[in-house]
Amino acid sequence: PLKALAEIGKRSILVLNKTDLYTDADREAILARLRERVRGFISTNDVVSISANPQSVELESGEMVEPEAEILPLLRRMAAILRAEGEDLVADNILLQSLRLGEEARKMIDAQRRRQADKIVDRFQWIGAGVVSVTPLPVVDLLATAAVNAQMVVEIGRIYGCELNMERGRELALSLAKTIAGLGIVKGALELVSTALQLNIGTFVIGRAIQGVTAAYLTRIAGKSFIEYFRNDQDWGDGGMTEVVQRQFQLNKRDEFVKAFVQEAIAKVVKPLADKAAEIIEEDERKV
Structure with missing residues (x-):
């Protein structure tokens, strides 16, 4: 699906979630494998890791603590893309919608x-x-x-x-x-x-x-x-x-x-x- 989206001009960001469940070494190894698999149609910088809903952690005192979500890498990447390519992405999306409408009209005719x-x-x-x-x-x-x-x-x-x-x-x-x-x-x-x-x-x-x-x-x-x-x-x-x-x-x-x-x-x-x-x-x- 990701490759198909890239072929029709859609920009994608690949997100590895639940990174709180992995050690730093495991997280980096998984990210490396993901970047290798999507190389050619998703940029290395567009493969990021987050922890949107971390699991609760029990302290020595027995108290349960809810860690804050770590989604900053995703937000930063999205902001960078929009700053650099925002107008082009909007134009591409409008063009894609026009092509889809044209194809639907052709099928109806x-x-x-x-x-x-x-x-x-x-x-x-x-x-x-x-x-x-x-x-x-x-x-x-x-x-x-x-x-x-x-x-x-x-x-x-x-x-x-x-x-x-x-x-x-x-x-x-x-x-x-x-x-x-x-x-x-x-x-x-x-x-x-x-x-x-x-x-x-x-x-x-x-x-x-x-x-x-x-x-x-x-x-x-x-x-x-x-x-x-x-x-x-x-x-x-x-x-x-x-x-x-x-x-x-x-x-x-x-x-x-x-x-x-x-x-x-x-x-x-x-x-x-x-x-x-x-x-x-x-x-x-x-x-x-």
Whole structure:
């Protein structure tokens, strides 16, 4: 803690208390060890010894005497520091408080942006699910392209102060869709969603429902990846787009998330499809 304080510009005095319990030799030995341990970030002169609340002493007569506190070394050192560095210490403290306020403000803005960006991802994942469910794709590999919506990219970018046109949005969307497909995440997502849906509703779900929910899942991975990209000033980091996408896939494979996601998917994708199928069957039976 003392070293950390020194690193952020905080001045410290290290105080050895209860020196009345030690002999002079022991006290000096302890002070020497302390000064050695903090050398480099606390000055030797800033390591002092005091006795703030000395123990009572019994005299030969049996009378108990309360020795006076010995805190003069600390007071002298504090006075010397304030005389020599008082203005600088005040300025440093004001600067540190300003930096802390700036950091807190940055965190608040980042949290607000993330909430707004998450809402965009949530909206587009169910839009994509609805479109794919109504018009299933002949080739599952196309799911990645269908899931990464250029408009979603543009809207997330806008949240982070990046004004993109639709052409640039499409370029980024296509690039990320290719990364998702190239990493085999489409197949992994299909298997994950299929298994989760079957476990939750107890029957095999029609292919279009699985495709729709998978599209929503892939949209989420893409959206979360773009949030990281824009949060870092349009930079994918040292590992590039691939590492960011893989990390988001791993984060969104956690059991607790998958369970909650599937329950929402059943309500927003599977149930509407099942209701529509029931209506068609009922209509056909009437005709017969």
